[in-house]
Amino acid sequence: MSQSNHKDDSCCATKASQHSHEHNHNHEGGEEHDHDHGGDPSAFKTYLPAIVTLAMLLIGIAFDNIFKLEAFQVIRPYWYIVAYLPVGVPVLKEVWETFKAKDFFTEFSLMSIATIGAFAIGEYPEGVTVMLFYTIGELFQMAAVNRAKRNISALLDVRADVASVLRNGRYETIKPEGVEIGETIQIKAGEKIPLDGEMLSDGSSFNTAALTGESKPKTIAKGGSVLAGMLNLDKVIEIKVTKLFADSALSRILEMVQNATTRKAKTELFIRKFAKVYTPIVFFLALALVAIPFLILGKDYHFQTWLYRSLVFLVISCPCALVISIPLGYFGGIGAASAHGILFKGSNFLDLITKLNTVIMDKTGTLTKGVFRVQKVESAIDKEEFLSLLTALEAKSTHPIAKAIVEYAGEKEIYPAEHIEEISGMGLKGSVNGKQVLAGNAKLLSKFNISFDSKIADIEESIVVVAVNGAYTGYVLVADEIKEDAAEAIKQLQLNGVQDVVMLSGDKTSIVKKVAGMLGINSYFGDLLPEDKVAKLEEIKKDKTRVVAFVGDGINDTPVLAISDIGIAMGAMGSDAAIETADVVIQTDQPSKIATAIKIGKATKNVVVQNIVLAFAVKALVLILGAGGLATMWEAVFADVGVALFAILNAVRIQKMKF
Structure with missing residues (x-):
């Protein structure tokens, strides 16, 4: 792990982010990955150290407590040291890396001090158990991250690996990156569209689920726009390429989603800062727990007892549950949203959408089909x-x-x-x-x-x-026609805490009034120029209690999307400029998905808050018990790794929720 990564994070969340980066990087390079690790020999290697340590730990405990062989007592320390190495050495390497980066107070150093200290006072099984459970927690975290990413990674699998391009009177099979704008490509039935283009053939049906989440096939006639990632269902067709591979709709979507985790929610940023302050504090408190009783008790002071309590304190106080589960919760929310055709460009917007109380909507292409x-x-x-x-x-x-x-x-x-x-x-x-x-x-x-x-x-x-x-x-x-779900979208927004829905349009006020009446929108403005929309939004934003989202799809909507608290673009029919400017993209073009996005944001926030409360409550209780000598290393393991596992499983729940 690089030193730069340690500067950003104080514990195992760093591993998760690095793993995520490598995962994305490999896909961009065109490599195939089995997300389930089924049949992947490298997956077994990942779990092998924990399996070896667990087997040796169980054998050692059996010899200690069931068989009670005297011969085992001779080799006992060495047995547990060997059992410790498969899971301990990787963590000790992390300690070395963090020390080189001048970051001394991390989860790795806390775990290492606690386990080595346990060995020093003869508590071998406890030392091995702490490190083993920590490693198991890491494996759970990695599995949870992979699960959360499957909905996002599924997008990567819809990219075509090759394109059949017409050159010199015949079709050549090349990488999509090598196709130029204006060239003609051929796509057979059952093949994926490799690049955005214009239909040259009479027409065909396409599965657009990868881009829009919509399972119903879409028929596109001659002259219509075809997007990379669509699946050709009917017959052999020809398409004139209108965008380079890097500029295709699918490539933009993937870039948005892959960059989403770089924009952190306030809660996430707070926990990171908290961990950087919290970790050295608990380290010095653990030292104080050894030193202060010596000054108070004098001759009655028993070093081994207070060192054990100090080590228990260190294990309990490790911030693993917080630093793993909170980013994972937000990542799960982004994954759940993408499965519903909603792309958040950062977990900060997932957080902010829960506070949304005012939604301003464009008419054409947003509430209406935009098909005149x-x-x-x-x-x-x-x-x-x-x-x-x-x-x-x-x-x-x-x-x-x-x-x-x-x-x-x-x-x-x-x-x-x-x-x-x-x-x-x-x-x-x-x-x-x-x-x-x-x-x-x-x-x-x-x-x-x-x-x-x-x-x-x-x-x-x-x-x-x-x-x-x-x-x-x-x-x-x-x-124009009103979208089928437009009226239900307005109703759902009001049920999910949006107090005001406002419609702005450049269309005539008489038309805007008619559409607003049909949808149950009380506040509407027509005959607006792009600068008029900006002025209206700025006027609404003067009320500081409002958290305002603007929903639009056209190039003329980009200024309003940019200055709103949350810009939401309709992605299937929307202009490139609107999609690039927006903070949230609705790939299905369904306005009802805005309420779904709010529900996912609220569910994510609930899970994050639950994890914070659970971690602090359990740790506070066991810390008090540990300082008083009432909690052993086993309770400490539960307070640290057990709570982390509960928090991870809670975060994964977002993926299974129905919205």
Whole structure:
């Protein structure tokens, strides 16, 4: 273990973090790992030292207490020393490493002093038992970490190892990292998609569970977006690559999850700091427990008795249960969330979401599907010409409404569009076939002093108003659908402690009002520019009692996601910028998952608090008994390793909870 690791942690949590790092690093290198260790010879080697020590300890105790052979008494010290070595030597090596890093008060040093001291006063079985149980605790911890990581590690297994790319008229099999943007790749039925791309074939069905947690197959037609990690179910398809391997949706998700453990919750940070102060204090208290009675008792002082009590005190006071179980609890919460398609970018957000009392939500793509369909076209000029001019401009936009218009226009000839300018929160301006075209909302035409039919303002649905060469030309009416779980999402948020749900949208206030009424949202604001959303959020945040989350999916939502206490992005349909800026990503695009995230956060916090209370209560009781000579080394082992095991098992519980 590196010295730098010891500077960060004072005990076995360091091992866990190092193990985690190695695990991730190996996967990134493309190696295959059996997470269950089934049939893995290295797994047996991991447990072998503890097995050897346990066997020798049991044999020694049997010779001591059952057979009582005198011959055994001759070799007794050496027998227990040999039994101690398999589990003791690795810990003594850790002590040496920490000492080299000038970190003298760690769990390793406490355990070593306690066990060597037990040997010094002839308490051989106790010395071996303390180190054996400590090692068993480490093994339990490692198994628990692996279990907590399985939901996350499952994501790694969906990455395709190879890509079949079209080069020089034939398909070559290469690593996905070697494929360039714009190249064509072929995916057979039953194969995983190696890179993000655009569907060139007529269409196919895909299993998207690895990315979204959604088991229902998704059909993607020609021109649709296909993401790395999806499983092709139907037939041989071809895809044009739109992103490099490192920039794919799946790679970003993996990076987010793997980096999640670097952002620590306040409780976790406090326990780390506490352990660094606590460990040297208990070491000097143990010394005092040997020295002070000598000053008080004088001739009645019995060194061996007080040294034994001091060693018992050291074993009891070891902060193992706290420093293992608390990070493990948060890690378990992150793993449980990822199994539900919710990605937390740090355990600090898992903690903060439990305090959430205000949720501000975008409308389009968050509460609605963001899949628009053209319902009506009104034009003062030839309809074909009108659609050609409009489509040329909208083809340059990624907005869902623009995509709906382009899809509606179909194979109609698209004129080249030039000098395109996006006017934030209003629409687009550009030159099409020698004509100046404006396409957007009514504000856009007002900005350029273009008069239009006043009845447009009364239309509740979303419309795109068009002007050609400074004259109003017509409009296109489009409609969006509310997500199936949107109403239930609002209800669940209110049941989970969210007092205020606010909807913000750049859409018309009349539409926003209609959607809010259907979902049971009392507070809503429409006709907002991106800067207006920021202003509204800042106004809400002036109330310091509020813990505010913003939920959005578009590029224009990134400023609000950044300044909210918790930014939550819809990951399946959301823009790259929104996903990168957010603190929590909902991979299923279901707003109801926000309440699930809150439930997981609360369950994680409950487990962490339970572990803290359990560890302190048991240790305090046994410390008092140990100082008074009423607790032996066996009780000390229970107070340390026993409580640690209970805490680990409690942390693992998060993985089995239903949310």
